[in-house]
Amino acid sequence: MLKHFILLCASFLYIITSEASTFEIKELDSGVYVHNGLHEDISEDYHGDICNLSFIVGNKGIAVIDTGGSYHTGARFLEAIRQVSTLPILYVINTHVHPDHIFGNKAFTKENPIFVGHYLLPDSMELRKESYLRSNKEWLGDDFNGSEIVKPGLTVKTTLELDLGDRTLTLTAYPTAHSNTDLTVVDSKTNTLFTGDLLFVDRTPSIDGDIKGWISVIDEMSNGTFKQVVPGHGPTQTNYQQAIKNEKNYLTTLLKDIRASIKKGETMESTMDTAAESEKGKWLLFEIVNRRNVNNIYHSLEWE
Numbered sequence: 001m002l003k004h005f006i007l008l009c010a011s012f013l014y015i016i017t018s019e020a021s022t023f024e025i026k027e028l029d030s031g032v033y034v035h036n037g038l039h040e041d042i043s044e045d046y047h048g049d050i051c052n053l054s055f056i057v058g059n060k061g062i063a064v065i066d067t068g069g070s071y072h073t074g075a076r077f078l079e080a081i082r083q084v085s086t087l088p089i090l091y092v093i094n095t096h097v098h099p100d101h102i103f104g105n106k107a108f109t110k111e112n113p114i115f116v117g118h119y120l121l122p123d124s125m126e127l128r129k130e131s132y133l134r135s136n137k138e139w140l141g142d143d144f145n146g147s148e149i150v151k152p153g154l155t156v157k158t159t160l161e162l163d164l165g166d167r168t169l170t171l172t173a174y175p176t177a178h179s180n181t182d183l184t185v186v187d188s189k190t191n192t193l194f195t196g197d198l199l200f201v202d203r204t205p206s207i208d209g210d211i212k213g214w215i216s217v218i219d220e221m222s223n224g225t226f227k228q229v230v231p232g233h234g235p236t237q238t239n240y241q242q243a244i245k246n247e248k249n250y251l252t253t254l255l256k257d258i259r260a261s262i263k264k265g266e267t268m269e270s271t272m273d274t275a276a277e278s279e280k281g282k283w284l285l286f287e288i289v290n291r292r293n294v295n296n297i298y299h300s301l302e303w304e
């Protein structure tokens with residue numbers, strides 16, 4: 001239930017205050033809005049609101065980019081969108097399969113949007129469905145009530161354009177990088193790139209795909225000239241080349257250190273303690289995410 005709605009025009013900051021807590025949305029640029037999630041780990045202490053959620057308002061309707069980690073977060077996001085515009089929600093785009101980005105989808109089904117994602121997203125959602133439902137229920141408890149997997153009805157294999165009237169969104173699907181279902185969005189009107197989790201700012205990049213594939217995708221991304229870049233996690237960047245460089249440093253250091261450990265015959269356990277140590281102190285949640293990354297990619301690098 002909404003109690004207050006405050007609009008501060010000067011700072012383009014919308015604060016939606018509900019009984020539970022505030023849900024903040026910023027207008028980044030003309031018709032482009034972002035909610036920045038919190039930097040919590042996705043296990044204990046997780047509340048289903050850790051990634052960036054965006055929406056873009058065209059004169060024909062709205063496109064939503066990612067919906068949060070639960071029905072509850074998705075519903076609060078929808079409530080916030082409705083304070084800005086009553087236009088129809090035409091598209092709900094998921095940037096990839098991870099639970100913090102997709103479990104709010106269910107809150108949007110009553111708006112009848114077209115759900116859009118990478119061409120591998122429906123299968124990937126199906127494969128992970130049971131374990132995602134189980135683990136997220138465990139982490140979120142009652143806050144996860146009402147959450148369901150909602151798969152895309154429209155998928156992207158290479159690129160796809162979505163028409164919002166006075167602006168067009170260009171969606172691009174990538175080979176395996178951060179995940180096997182990465183998708184980016186560019187808004188033509190403001191030249192804003194939404195990277196999903198292909199770009200992490202401040203928070204340690206987490207790998208659930210192919211580290212070498214990810215490095216080549218961000219190299220490609222650094223050739224673009226965007227006015228601003230909205231990462232999957234962390235603040236919006238105007239100087240995004242530096243953010244890409246930081247992420248590339250982390251990924252290349254991790255890759256180099258794991259390869260060196262394998263060459264020396266060190267076990268995965270001991271590699272977890274040492275790999276990418278020089279990057280420690282530069283990133284949030286480093287200990288937990290970095291160890292998990294070694295765990296996820298060590299074995300695939302053993303067979304290079």
Ligand SMILES: [Zn+2]
Pocket residue numbers: 096098178179197232
């Ligand atoms: Zn992710």
